[in-house]
Amino acid sequence: xxxxxxxxxxxxxxxxxxxxxxxxxxxxxxxxxxxxxxxxxxxxxxxxxxxxxxxxxxxxxxxxxxxxxx
Numbered sequence: 001x002x003x004x005x006x007x008x009x010x011x012x013x014x015x016x017x018x019x020x021x022x023x024x025x026x027x028x029x030x031x032x033x034x035x036x037x038x039x040x041x042x043x044x045x046x047x048x049x050x051x052x053x054x055x056x057x058x059x060x061x062x063x064x065x066x067x068x069x070x
Contacts, residue, residue, distance in 0.1 A: 039052045046065030057066050 039054075041050045042053045042056055042060065043050050044056065044062040044065055045060040046068070047062065049062060051062055056062060059066075
């Protein structure tokens with residue numbers, strides 16, 4: 001009976017060492033992806049597409065609408 005307990009104990013130790021090694025190889029163990037920074041969006045006055053504010057012209061139009069501007 002004590003041989004069976006030793007085998008289970010040894011298997012548990014090997015499993016814990018394996019899991020520790022895998023976590024060490026993949027980093028700190030957290031699997032949450034980093035959050036991207038949120039951007040403010042606005043609607044293009046010409047076509048109505050929502051784009052980041054930095055890509056719109058001072059008149060509030062996207063690049064395609066600025067090229068077609070009358």
